[in-house]
Each structure stands twice: as structure tokens, then as C-alpha cells.
Amino acid sequence: MLIKKIVSELSDTDLAKAFTEIEEWKNTGILNQSGTFTIIHSKFEEKSEEEQNLRVTESAILFEIGKRFTANI
Numbered sequence: 001m002l003i004k005k006i007v008s009e010l011s012d013t014d015l016a017k018a019f020t021e022i023e024e025w026k027n028t029g030i031l032n033q034s035g036t037f038t039i040i041h042s043k044f045e046e047k048s049e050e051e052q053n054l055r056v057t058e059s060a061i062l063f064e065i066g067k068r069f070t071a072n073i
Helices: 002-008 012-028 036-048 054-071
Strands: none
Touching: 002 036, 002 054, 012 036, 012 054, 036 054
């Protein structure tokens, strides 16, 4: 899946920034329109050439964070 490839290429720093933005989004209901998460999502939509659900991007980011975390255990 395209989003998995995009997310797998992100640095740990970008994943951490995206996680913080997701957490803020969940707490406030407001998504940072100029943040890392939105940039990742826009790249996904651009490469897929169609509108995508924000939750697909969110899920892919959280899964990648979990995968990297458990790889280090």
C-alpha cells in the first residue's frame, strides 16, 4: 500500500512530530494544517491522485511507530 511506503521512509523525528500532532488533534479536535501529519497526508493524496481519508494516514503512522518501537525490544 502506498501510505505504508511513504510512512516507512519517514525519520524517527518526523514520526515523533506526527504523533504529537495526532495527540493534539485527538485532544482538541483541531488538526494542525501546516504540520508534519498534514504534509505526509498531502503527499499520500498527491501520489495516489485521489482524496484519502485522514484516518488511513493516522493508522499508518501509528502502526509504523509501533513497529519501530517493538523492533527495539
